[in-house]
Amino acid sequence: MTEKAGTEGWVPAGIDTTRPTSAGIYNYVIGGKDHFPVDREAAEAMLAGSPNTAVGMRATRAFLRRAVRWLADPDGGAIGQFLDIGSGFPTAGNVHEIAQSIDPDARVVYVDYDPTVVACARALTAGNDRVRVIGGDLRRIEDILAHPDVRDFLDWRRPIALVLNAVLHFVTDEQNPQRLIATVRDRMAPGSFLALSHGSMDGLDKTLSPEQIQTAEEQYRRAADPLVLRTHDAIQRFFDGFTLVEPGLVHVPRWRPDGTDDGALPPEMSGVYGGVARLPAHPTGS
Template identity: 40%
Template structure:
């Protein structure tokens, strides 16, 4: 992880509190990106040291994103709604999708000013992709804004992406309600990709290390990740048809030829799945 280089675009004045680390910028750092601040890098290093984990979690998520988008393209999906998209780095949804189908359309959604500012710069000149400055929890506002872009037609099949973001939605915010609101308005059906942090394979020792790491993360970011196990995720997806191989560890979800699946894929601490959204 190298990371004193810093070429973050300047967001609107007062939009970013540089004293508070941010999950999107921490994720960018773990992926080797440059759009993060010193406080994000310090927090990531401290949390990883406390939990004795490395950036493999972020990379497992990113690899799943790549494979799930390719799967959706192969299934005929040509429009995507990427909720909680984070800071653009190598292998974005529009790059993956448009490499196969140049006409594929992507609407990104994020509320982090750095993510939004950088994405707007990255997407300048791409008429088939845009980003909305919005909180994915405000489903009605997101859906109105997405419709206004003209890039997403929910009467046709759509790919909805919730990758490495839903574990930041506490139970008190009704994560199932949020997820099903997006799926319910997708009248043409489509596919949902979801990856989620879990502690279900932790040993007692690892659980204690993780508790310390999560406590450190929460104190610094003011955000607490919520681990959910396979049964909880299955309940979250009630009414959707989970495609093979089901709810699995991220590296096990339809690995590409040549992909390295760890001997113990649970070390990635990420469950991944794709489900069919019924048309109605």
């Protein structure tokens, strides 16, 4: 299944294979098989310009695995329902595989706005009646929440984990990412969680030249999804109304490391912050 997405032999109707996508670039860099030639070209240019990109993307995916394991763990978040928006191509350590290895009844809804991703994820999870895959745009969060596979398949009276791994940096300030998160937060039961990771320049400017940073940003500008890197403070604000669990919002290799990260570079070179936070009670006045 997976090889086919990278060949012109299998392309869902209406897909533009002349523009790189964030899903394809990321999948190529983390060693997946779902990418088109334009994605590979953009990824290679990015890797040549900023050698830390590969380490950062792999560390981001590793953060997702650790975060989901902790969330599903009865001694951690004890969560049995996941809403993963910007879920990306299925690859090693998918959310449902990790969650269901701990709690076989765990329910997972994957949402992505890239139709190729949706088709691949549906093919991979066909037959798993505790997984749903839908097409949806984070920037139209109300439509996602109104979809029957989100509204009814998940039990909103019980805690849910909202997973936004490496996706919010494709949402501009004008598109009001704060409001998008608050919209989900206000529907969540107390005890729900937000897990997110987000690209940042903090610390990178000391080791990368402005040209290297510009190269990475340019590749994403060419892509369907422009990249918006944010500071620690700006990313921390996405957790308003939630309480961050230890160790807080940190560079992803520092979030509850389990020794499987390659550790090739200092954590700040990942260029990505990650955190997991709990909703104590419904915040007021939002």
